[in-house]
Amino acid sequence: MWRQARWSEPLIYELGAPGRMGFLVPDDSDIVEALGGDRDSLLEQLIPGQLRRESPPPLPEVSEVEVARHYTRLSQMSYGVDNGPVPLGSCTMKYNPKIAEQLVADPRIAMLHPLQDEETVQGLLEILYTLERWLAEITGMDRCSLQPPAGASGELTGTLMIRKYHVDRGEEHRVEMLVPDSAHGTNPASAAMAGFRVVRIPTDEGGEVDMEALRAALSDQTAGMMLTNPNTLGVFESRILEISGLVHEAGGIMYYDGANLNGILGVARPGDMGFDIVHINIHKTFAAPHGGGGPGAGPVCAKGEMVDYLPRPLLEYDGEKYYWDYSCEKCIGRVRAFHGNIVPLVKAFIYIASLGPQGLRKIAEQAVLNTNYFISLMKGVENYELPYDPSKPRKHEVVYSAKPLTEKKGVTAEDVAKNLLDAGLYAPTIYFPLIVEEALMIEFTDTETAENIERYAETLRRIAAMEPEEAKKAPRNTSVGRLDLVRANHPATVTPSYRVYRRRAAGEKLRL
């Protein structure tokens, strides 16, 4: 039976002893001597009393070995792709190759200052320039900006580009961004951040954009459309050329949410589907790790006249040297300091170089095979249904509904998730997309083994057969049992820091 470490690990604040520390600060007596004074009076000159902190910050007092053990134990109570399958739909949690991790841990990257002279970073710029060319080729775009540090940042970049494009053409009245109801939550959030009104486009019975609703929504107020293809149901939008034709005809710009790119790598390209702007999730498709939430990287690629709107600087090559071109006539400006999340970008370079063109296409094939293998194994498994035309092959992911199970037994998608954890399998993305009730959104990616896919289907079958009371008790094999989320969020008990905990313990009535 699978069991996760369960250490009851104290907080770092609850460890240690007075006077301990885990960091030897270099001795500076030579500096003090050269400055000609005693340390305290020198410091008094450098930082006078009224600017000073009254008492040291109440940080823990722990030695290096205690810190090492503490965070090692915390890592043991975490679960990533190296622990087992993480088939979170739309997250593309694939294996993170160790060669990439090893090669980026190099002082010739780590010790580079972002403002140091271009002539001293030619090797790194060559990597980034080459990566940009590859990403443009993969997406069918002309140029890319590597600046956005995450997918959502890429989306904001793209929507700001669309806004500026229309403003420059004197079409400020284009304030509506079309977003399918199956879209990732970041799409409407990014569109709203860029100042757009979001117009929701429903999904038809086949799991694709409802064409009638799309036609009805288009107007001279349309700024553009944000779409992911394959969509979040794992269905390929087969009428994509018609969609992009209609949006372009109405004067809108097509934005491609690259979160689902993994299923079509080397098979079809957003640029050939009529998209004008694309973001790429380096930490999904190109195997840079997700880091427990980040850092990722979200380059944005564009074609045609949208290239002018990309953030600056862009990386150029004059035949002899690589350099940053800061000229900005129409560009939106800058979306992050410096040049982007360099380390994940270098990992993507290593990944693409390792796989080559054959390997990249193989990724898409394997991802799609794995999804459809799982679907074949789920045939005949009762109490789950596959909504939206089950006869269509799914691509990178598939969405099941646990609604029959909920209706028959009261066992919800969340209960299913918690029972999967008990089997040592990470849960799918649940309750998303919003158009599927009791949704289980599953993406095995190209790197999951057939055996684990079989185990996943088998575990789902077993969960559906469980007594409801039993199913509700999960998880029991994880580091902690099911959490009290009401308490976690209640104004009188919500505790976002140890400081708040201390203040309450001292008798303060803190409410949010």
Added chain:
Amino acid sequence: MHPWLPNSSPKVEEKILRSIGVEGVEELFRDIPADIVLKRPLQVGFGKPLSESEVARLVERLLSKNRVFMDPPPFMGGGVCAHHVPSLVAEIVRRSEFYTAYTPYQAEISQGLLQALFEYQSLMADLVDMDVVNASMYDMSTAVAESFLMAARVTGRSRILVPATMNPQHYEVARTIVEAKGVKLVKVGYDRETGMMSLDELSSKLSGEVAAVYVENPGYLGFFEENIEAISDAAHSRGALLIAGFEPLSLGLVKPPGAYGADIAVAEGQPLGLGMNYGGPLLGIFAVRWDRRLVRQMPGRLIGMTESLEGERGFAMILQTREQHIRREKATSNITTNEALAAIAAAVYLSLLGRSGIVRLAETIMLRAGYAAKRLSEIPGVEAPAFGSRHFKEFAVRFPCRYRELHKHLMEHGVLGGHYLGEEFPELGEAALFCVTEVHSKRDIDLLAEKVAEYVGGGA
């Protein structure tokens, strides 16, 4: 068969195809219109898959074209500086249970990750003397931009006053991001001697339209904003928020944002064990006071301490109704992927430093930077600091010669000098921004001063 694609072995693939009931994988792409199916291989990579040893050679060949400054470490400032990365920090962030994990949506199986992030929030809250810190933003520039948007939401006002000496990249990022929401940035001038914000100009610009006053302490050009309490009072008296940009290590010695009434505090977490990495990944620190209307409008993820239904201590993501996956277009921000692993690095770093270490480290940085400024200012014609009197690790230096030429001279001697300020702040003359930290020894600083003196004195 590729080692990263376990089912690409022909036997396994055959079993899968049979189970699906198709002859070949192409059948699974049959719904993609023929017009858009790519009919040639992608032109990427090097024509074929590369083995580990081949790819290692390739990367070696490319990285050998970089020039790194290790001895002495870079003296360049500008928002990122050379700092020591403790070996344990590097070790912990290479724990693959952490780095191969996703955002901890399933709390019970992610307790270690959640606790580490809760500890980051807690350590940072203690450092800034404020109650609530989110689980990270991308970097300081985007934290600044989001703080401006948040201030506009909280106050219903649309103007942000910023110091004219503000980090120019942060200004550009903030302007790019907030303009779409109708938020305007207005610069407040500075005293030419001290660099500090002009209080007269502040009070004349502090209208009822102002959502927030943003201050940097220390500022981009290194000096402390000594009037910070007066600025805080002025902002609050007009119903505006105070947003404070700070430097995390300075808080070992310097009054924290919570002590001068900051409503929001933002910073760059790069000094806390991240390395420079040509500027990314970085870590955006974002803190707010304990105030319902502030916390509810905060962007980004928050981790909270709670209990299991059986009463054991546990951790979970909290107040998620602010976020995009629940609220979609009504979310406080679109941020999703953040810099969680960098936040864990910062937690390990601050744990190692501890209560006395952070003070000692802030002191030694201040002494070393003070010594460097003193040595440089002793060179005839060189002004260091060129601005104000009191600074932390960064400071502007004005030279009696073309800085770019001097910079080349320094590089020829293995020294990476300051960041040229002539384009960002032409009014400063031939100035550059230097950064001196715990990694710079007396010998390093003496070498810098010697090479500067050699060039300046050489009558160039």
